[in-house]
Amino acid sequence: MQKSVFRIFYLSIIHLSLLANIFAVDTSIGVLNIIDKNEDELSTINYKGEPYISVKDISRILSDRKPYENAARQKIVLYLSDNRVKISNLSSFIIVNDKIFQLTKHAVGKEEDIYVPAKSFFSILKNSIYPGADYDAGKKLLSLNLINFNINSVSIEQKSNGTILRIKTSQQFSDGDISSFINANGWFYLTVKDGLVDTSMIKKTDTKGVITKVISNQFDESAQLAFRIRTEIIGHEVYQSSDPNAIVVTLRTPFNKLSSHIKELKNRWRLDTIVLDAGHGGKDGGAVGKRGAKEKNIVLDITKRVGSLIEKNSHIKVVYTREEDIFVPLWRRTQIANATNGKLFVSIHVNSNPNRNVRGFETYLLRPGKTDDAIEVASRENSAIRMEEGKSRNKYSSMTGEKLIMATMAQSMFMKESEDLAAYIQDELDRLLDSPNRGLKQAGFYVLIGASMPNVLVEAGYISNPNEERKLKSSSYRQKIAKGIYAGIVSFRKSKEQIMSDN
Template identity: 30%
Template sequence: MKFKLIFLFFSLLTLATFPQEIDELLIVTDEGTINIPAFLREGTIYSSIVDFAEALKINFFANEKTGKVELKSNYMLLKSTPKNSFLIVTPRSTGVPKVYQLPTSSYLRNGETYIPIAYCLDPLEMIVEKKLTFETPNKFLLGERLASLFEGKDWFFDNPNLPPTIGYGITGLTINEKANGTLIRIHSKTRIPSYYSSYEDGELKIIFRKVNAEIEKVNKEKVGELVKNIQTRNVGPDTEFIFNVGEQYSTNEVMNAPGGNDILITIHNKVFSYSNTKRNIDKWSFDAVVIDAGHGGKDPGAIGVDKIKEKEITLAVALKLGEILKKEMPDVKTVYTRKDDNFIDLYKRGKIANENNGKLFISIHCNVTKKKPSDANGTEVYLLRPGRTTEAIEIAETENSVIEYEENPDRYEKLTDENFILVSMAHSSYMKYSEKFAELLDKEFATNLKLNTRGVKQAGFYVLVGASMPSVLIETGFISNKEEAKFLKSKKGQQQVAESIFSAIKTYRSYYEKEMEAEL
């Protein structure tokens, strides 16, 4: 420490004695050198904290009025105030700020805060997460990635409010490779209160707050094709997982495992396969739409006002949609799961869709309330995902209850707990497409129909589980509502609903084809 002080003193002296024209700070990184404006005052070099953040692509918030700037990393916040001789460092996980004293004040220059950058290495390291060194007169070097943000930063720990890390919550992980992705279960002894994930350049980073891991048990040097390896480190009170993923990576989901402390991570493949052959392009081309009229035969579905039956409306809308499709998109095969008043098992509907290589599955239904008539109204579009609201869960239960009409209702695994995650995982790689179509549908309904739209929602529908393709379930309105029942019963109303669905298909098709071209 003494040596460092003498060295600093010496260098300041040198600069003061032989004044140099310095108007730049050179930030030396692996990828090259970035120059940012700087100025020298009384031998100390100052740079704008905003320029620094921009140069290193650090998130920041700058208050133009006050000149206060806050840099933000995954773990830390660093606040600076102009004309002040301190920086405030706050770990996100504790929220407890720590003051870092500077030997000199920051400046306000042209509305920007300039900090004495050579004196800020310690707090800046915690944001940049790399070893930082300063070379006189104006070179700032980025070194190795830090294994620990807190090591050697004793000044940080005289803060009695910083909770120490007690033991290890995360004790291991299991990896389950599936056809369309990888399922990872993180074993945890303690409840993990929050997590955060981000993806960049082949690295999926997931940070678990307020829990540490037994590193040697969760690091994996070699996993597979999609997830290549797993690198873990404890960062203060948090744990960071880095999954190095292959080119076929598309999306991920992180969730608390039901009924325990474990975390489930699903990492998904892209939908389209990679080899750029004619056969593959044919395989994925948008050539079949499956229209599923809900209920039928012995299963009337919901009963609305004036004894109106859901199965009749869903069939009428389905047939009208099919007619439009055949006329407007003759190159696309229209597949019906039923064309007349027949009962079809839910699992068979998915089977029909798969056997016809459907590229989009649209299940048409009507909503109802227990009390009839009632004011509840509006359209809803559902995605296959665990239901978030009681209402969504109830709707899924109602629609799923038709399996009681089937001969072997036991064939359906209960869509609760981990089962759901496993069955819906097959769908996760299509989720981006299902979401897009749902969003387009909702927009079309809002523009074209006089009905209210209740938005895009999610719930666990058996009928969607079976179809291996992007899929949605539409509740076209409430037949327990007098006005909506009248609208849905009318040929004009049914035609309008069908036309809106078709408009969404049309827009979706061009989106899908663009995505496919980009991916194949």
């Protein structure tokens, strides 16, 4: 104990006594700002045969804010592009914001300034604040490429049924500016218009799971990231999240060995129970037409008609999430579906739009919304949450965009089936209804989250369109819709049984 205290003291004395003599003749390091071709010079001192630079001089060149000085504690804080860089005399630790970096040699104080070894200090700056800083020790030249990159780094997460690529960005891009594809050689490409990619940071990506390589390219008007995938991808989704900004990509891979029991269950799949979910109910009336038709009543009637068609023509058991005009929380609906071992979940709604000319039918899948229209529909259908009691509302509070991605990932084993079911229902409705087919869509519907079975949400028509409202009020039209949904389910079942008998 005694000994180590003495040694520290002893070393300090050496430093103090040597400081005055050891500094050799001053030289300088050129600084070139690549963007505006501005040149400057950093004055240096030679300390123990190595160039050291003045931190105050660094601040003069890189910051328009004065450094903070604490003379008593021999500490200087630089403010470089909204970052705090803390340097202390005789310490080799530099603190950038709250992160600690270490210099190869400690800093030395001289004439109310602190000097740091140039090479290792520039390397810390490059790894923290200025990825575009490159120091050439031979030429004694620091090139600064102070581009504000908007695509900053990539992190990879491996899940049992896929991989999530999280591309950190410093802004939101419009969805139309992001494009992606997987080529035949197993590369996934993501191109971002107006993207400025920090290629040096992308190079440092920690590859894992199915990703074996990540490459980035800067083009004139776009940036491209390429990911080498070592396995088959059965689908992918690209989505932007905010707070923090990121482009999130989910790559769905075939089930691994861990989920082989699920595969087995799927092979033994038999459509024995269908869960039918009539939207809204009770205090939640859903959409209302100009002539007073209420969504909750129309969809309950259609749902019951689908149910009786199934019961009349098959041995499939039908489970309703509601059979009367009662309020059922959204989370409770999938809970019923899971608890009753449902093999399909079909939620039935009618739509509404401020534009009363909009009409037609569409079927939705649970996935992050792609279009404003789809997001709008989901947010209206999700609004029932506001009518739920306090405690049950908490079940949704954390369901942010990020959580939605995880929820859709969790459903990825049913994704293909859900898509098929939706397509069959659309086809059959198209055959039976003389109303526009608005196609297959996707958005984040809470009522579908957590369903452990293929699931879709049918919007059978627009109650806001006077013509469709009139039709929806007629029982023969509701029977047609029910027939369409029923026929879609039958076609889906046939296609599944076909596949299974082929195996």
